[in-house]
Amino acid sequence: MLYFSKLRILFITLFSLLFILIASSNLFKVDDGFFNKKINLGLDLQGGSYLLLEIDNAPVIEQKLQNLTTTIRNYFKDKNIKINNIKINNQDIFFNVPDENKQSIIDTFEDENSDINPYYPRFKSHQLILEDTGNNFKVSFSKQGLISLKTSSQDQAIEIVRRRIDEVGTNEPNILKRGNNRILVELPGLDDPMRVKSLLGKTANLTFRFVTNNKDSFGVEKLKYEDGIEEASVSKRIIISGDNLLDAQPKMDTQTNQTIVSFSLDRVGAKRFGKATSTGIGKQLAIVLDGKIISAPVIRDTIASGSGQISGGFTFQTATDLALLLRSGALPAPLNIIEERTVGPDLGQDSINAGMIALAIGFLLVIIFMFVKYRIFGLITNITLIVNLFILLGILTLFEATLTLPGIAGIILTVGMAVDANVLIFERIKEELKDEKNNIVAFDSGYTKSRTAIIDANITTLLAAVILFFMGSGPVKGFSVTLGVGIFTTLFSVYFIARLFTSIYVSRNRNKERLI
Amino acid sequence: MIAFNKYYNHFNIVSTFLIVVSLVLLIFKGLNFGIDFKGGTLIELRSTDEKINVTSLRDKFSQMNLGDVSVKKFGNDRDYLVKFENKDNKKNIIEEIKVSLDKSFGNNFNFRRVENVGPKVSAELLKSGVIAISLSLAIMLFYIWIRFEWQFSLGAILALFHDVIVTLGVFSLFSLEINLSIIAAVLTIVGYSMNDTVVIFDRVRENLRKYSDIKIYELTNISINETLSRTIITSATTLLALLAIYLFGGEILKGFSLAMILGVVFGTYSSIYIANTVLVRLRVSQKTVLREDDGNS
Numbered sequence: 001m002l003y004f005s006k007l008r009i010l011f012i013t014l015f016s017l018l019f020i021l022i023a024s025s026n027l028f029k030v031d032d033g034f035f036n037k038k039i040n041l042g043l044d045l046q047g048g049s050y051l052l053l054e055i056d057n058a059p060v061i062e063q064k065l066q067n068l069t070t071t072i073r074n075y076f077k078d079k080n081i082k083i084n085n086i087k088i089n090n091q092d093i094f095f096n097v098p099d100e101n102k103q104s105i106i107d108t109f110e111d112e113n114s115d116i117n118p119y120y121p122r123f124k125s126h127q128l129i130l131e132d133t134g135n136n137f138k139v140s141f142s143k144q145g146l147i148s149l150k151t152s153s154q155d156q157a158i159e160i161v162r163r164r165i166d167e168v169g170t171n172e173p174n175i176l177k178r179g180n181n182r183i184l185v186e187l188p189g190l191d192d193p194m195r196v197k198s199l200l201g202k203t204a205n206l207t208f209r210f211v212t213n214n215k216d217s218f219g220v221e222k223l224k225y226e227d228g229i230e231e232a233s234v235s236k237r238i239i240i241s242g243d244n245l246l247d248a249q250p251k252m253d254t255q256t257n258q259t260i261v262s263f264s265l266d267r268v269g270a271k272r273f274g275k276a277t278s279t280g281i282g283k284q285l286a287i288v289l290d291g292k293i294i295s296a297p298v299i300r301d302t303i304a305s306g307s308g309q310i311s312g313g314f315t316f317q318t319a320t321d322l323a324l325l326l327r328s329g330a331l332p333a334p335l336n337i338i339e340e341r342t343v344g345p346d347l348g349q350d351s352i353n354a355g356m357i358a359l360a361i362g363f364l365l366v367i368i369f370m371f372v373k374y375r376i377f378g379l380i381t382n383i384t385l386i387v388n389l390f391i392l393l394g395i396l397t398l399f400e401a402t403l404t405l406p407g408i409a410g411i412i413l414t415v416g417m418a419v420d421a422n423v424l425i426f427e428r429i430k431e432e433l434k435d436e437k438n439n440i441v442a443f444d445s446g447y448t449k450s451r452t453a454i455i456d457a458n459i460t461t462l463l464a465a466v467i468l469f470f471m472g473s474g475p476v477k478g479f480s481v482t483l484g485v486g487i488f489t490t491l492f493s494v495y496f497i498a499r500l501f502t503s504i505y506v507s508r509n510r511n512k513e514r515l516i
Numbered sequence: 517m518i519a520f521n522k523y524y525n526h527f528n529i530v531s532t533f534l535i536v537v538s539l540v541l542l543i544f545k546g547l548n549f550g551i552d553f554k555g556g557t558l559i560e561l562r563s564t565d566e567k568i569n570v571t572s573l574r575d576k577f578s579q580m581n582l583g584d585v586s587v588k589k590f591g592n593d594r595d596y597l598v599k600f601e602n603k604d605n606k607k608n609i610i611e612e613i614k615v616s617l618d619k620s621f622g623n624n625f626n627f628r629r630v631e632n633v634g635p636k637v638s639a640e641l642l643k644s645g646v647i648a649i650s651l652s653l654a655i656m657l658f659y660i661w662i663r664f665e666w667q668f669s670l671g672a673i674l675a676l677f678h679d680v681i682v683t684l685g686v687f688s689l690f691s692l693e694i695n696l697s698i699i700a701a702v703l704t705i706v707g708y709s710m711n712d713t714v715v716i717f718d719r720v721r722e723n724l725r726k727y728s729d730i731k732i733y734e735l736t737n738i739s740i741n742e743t744l745s746r747t748i749i750t751s752a753t754t755l756l757a758l759l760a761i762y763l764f765g766g767e768i769l770k771g772f773s774l775a776m777i778l779g780v781v782f783g784t785y786s787s788i789y790i791a792n793t794v795l796v797r798l799r800v801s802q803k804t805v806l807r808e809d810d811g812n813s
Contacts, residue, residue: 044768052637193630194611201607337607338634347560347628354766362760366753373749406697409761409769413704413776416757420750424715427746453718456663457711463655464707468700471648473641476700483704 004500012496016387019394026397039396042404044475045352047345048188053161053200053335055181060153060333061091061141068116068128068139069093075116081105085136093139105137106130120144150180153332158183161335163328164199183335193342195321203290203334204325206242208273210235211284211296223286225293226312232293234286239276241330244269248326250319253311259319262309263326270306278302287312289322341474355408362412363389370419374426377516380501381422388418388486388493395485404478414486420457421494424450430516439510443502454494462487518744520788521737524796527789531678538685545688550695551631553645555638557602557609560629562595568621570596576620580613591767595628602632645699649680652706660710664717665804671794672713675786679709683778697772705779708754712747712787719743720795724805732800736792751784 004012026038043050065088072095073083081104086095097105109130112119118127127145131138141149154177161183165173174186187196212235214220219236248263265273276285277299286296287310294312314322343351367385370378392411396403429446436442461483468480509515551558561573573596574587582600590597602609610630617625633641656676660669680702687694719739727735740747755777762773 339637340632342630344628358760358765362757365756412757416754419753423746423749453715456714460710461707464703467652468703471644476696479700
């Protein structure tokens with residue numbers, strides 16, 4: 001057992017050196033592709049923002065249902081079925097039909113090739129569920145229908161979020177889906193999280209509509225100006241929307257000395273805009289963003305060029321942000337920031353320093369303790385501990401793992417617990433030496449007999465780390481990674497490195513008494 | 517040899533007392549949940565002006581209409597931790613606070629950390645935390661059930677519950693904050709406590725096979741003594757490492773390392789005085805382990 005072949009020694013040495021090399025690449029700049037890997041610092045160490053956004057799908061569902069009522073009415077009108085009393089109530093559509101048409105409605109909704117009720121063969125489900133309540137029909141989204149609706153609005157939203165963040169120009173943002181209605185945004189090293197937050201918080205739904213004096217409530221809505229005090233009646237008919245924009249830029253109007261946002265329209269938009277401005281000279285055209293009027297200029301001339309400008313008392317910053325929002329497009333639904341964690345860069349640096357000091361001191365204390373307690377075998381343990389630490393860092397580097405503050409705590413804890421296996425072995429050997437005069441035999445059986453306890457002890461810790469990895473979030477996950485990886489590196493260093501040193505020492509002192 | 521077994525009864529009373537007190541505290545006083553689990557907003561501020569003190573800052577915050585605000589010093593004289601519920605989940609609250617602080621104190625505050633957890637997320641985090649701890653206990657139970665006879669499993673699990681409950685009891689007693697990292701600490705404690713118990717149990721089982729004439733009361737004591745130096749050394753090095761984190765690792769890791777320190781102390785104690793006494797009370801004998809061997813072969 002104590003015998004190590006030359007090949008094995010070579011393998012252990014090379015393996016350890018390799019990881020020491022990889023780990024040390026964190027300290028130096030190396031151009032080689034393999035060695036320039038680095039441990040990623042978590043947001044809590046390098047500073048940055050973690051934002052969890054939730055998509056508020058209620059308006060999307062509302063809108064879909066609104067469209068659906070029109071679709072249903074028109075579809076059955078073509079089939080000479082009269083739909084009566086169609087109305088939306090609490091995310092359900094209700095309507096009546098004459099009794100003789102009931103079956104035809106049911107058939108249409110249950111047809112797998114239905115025009116109005118898409119079928120998902122993969123989930124064996126329709127988008128909509130039709131229920132006959134007795135006195136009317138009730139149409140609602142099926143579970144699968146809701147999921148596909150949410151997924152598609154998530155897909156759109158993540159695209160818009162990505163565009164907006166790219167426009168701000170932060171380095172290496174991380175934008176991920178979470179569930180079917182959330183988006184996770186990680187922004188490392190961000191200076192001004194408030195700006196990004198305010199950019200992501202806006203739907204940026206832009207519409208151009210006429211201001212009317214028509215008091216008819218149908219087709220007209222009362223909207224407030226940005227200041228929140230003044231109001232105007234605005235037609236619901238949309239002339240152009242944000243979808244028609246090709247570009248938007250902040251500009252300085254040299255005549256009025258105001259900051260404005262100039263925009264250019266696509267062909268369809270330009271045509272409509274030209275028509276509206278030619279027929280509507282003298283009227284006010286309201287520019288509405290997210291349900292608030294930015295401004296409502298009076299049309300003086302026909303604008304056929306397909307470009308225009310928005311003024312509204314902007315500062316340069318607000319104009320820049322509005323232009324950015326318009327360029328990147330509207331979100332399908334409002335986003336709410338439901339979780340935010342922002343760490344400033346100086347706190348991150350402080351945490352790194354504190355973590356490193358704690359690591360150094362913890363390491364030193366353990367090393368001194370082990371040397372005082374075990375002398376030569378303490379020295380072996382300590383060498384093992386150092387190599388162990390390097391291999392651990394090397395593996396984290398190799399996989400470019402993210403190191404967080406709790407992750408550093410995990411490393412320190414690994415240092416403390418890593419001696420356990422060596423101690424179990426050495427204490428066992430001590431016991432064996434009481435009855436066994438032959439050093440080599442005693443060492444052998446010490447290793448063998450302590451094995452089950454060591455494996456048990458490490459599996460229990462590993463199990464805890466694995467659970468934490470799957471259940472934990474953010475920085476805590478970093479802790480589970482270092483703790484878990486630390487167990488494997490500990491076992492490697494104990495059974496290969498420490499045993500190698502032990503075997504060399506014991507073979508040389510095979511006749512010495514009171515060896516340990 | 518130290519006669520640990522002489523005090524089995526005494527310490528069983530102590531443990532029972534500790535568990536009862538902890539449970540009473542947990543039920544009637546409850547835990548001081550941080551914003552991770554309660555929702556709300558946390559701001560870590562650093563002032564660059566030495567004249568600013570915690571009272572003036574507290575007054576300022578109480579005028580801001582944020583509801584119940586707690587302002588505390590954090591580590592040193594210049595750092596403050598501000599917490600409030602943010603019930604209405606106002607979007608621009610941080611901006612408003614910044615403006616308001618600048619107005620009163622000049623531009624003397626550095627926002628080092630901002631955390632805002634909505635009510636939905638905090639409820640989810642709490643749920644997943646509870647699931648994580650329950651799951652880890654269940655898995656440990658399963659593992660020990662495979663590895664040992666049921667008497668041993670019962671002892672290990674009782675020790676485990678003792679450690680988790682008493683650690684949380686201490687957190688309740690001193691109103692220490694429970695946040696995500698405490699969950700991590702509790703899970704690690706579960707692993708550590710198990711580890712410690714298993715090492716002693718391993719020895720008990722080995723000795724049970726070896727000696728047929730020694731009663732379990734004596735046998736556990738022999739096993740505890742044989743593994744004692746390992747228990748002491750491992751606990752000592754782990755505690756040294758944790759102490760380094762506690763003292764030098766910064767304010768953020770304080771709660772985590774404190775929970776771990778408590779856990780290691782209780783874990784070491786419970787392996788000796790709870791896990792083993794269960795074996796004694798259940799009159800485990802050589803038959804217990806030999807029967808198992810027959811069953812396996």
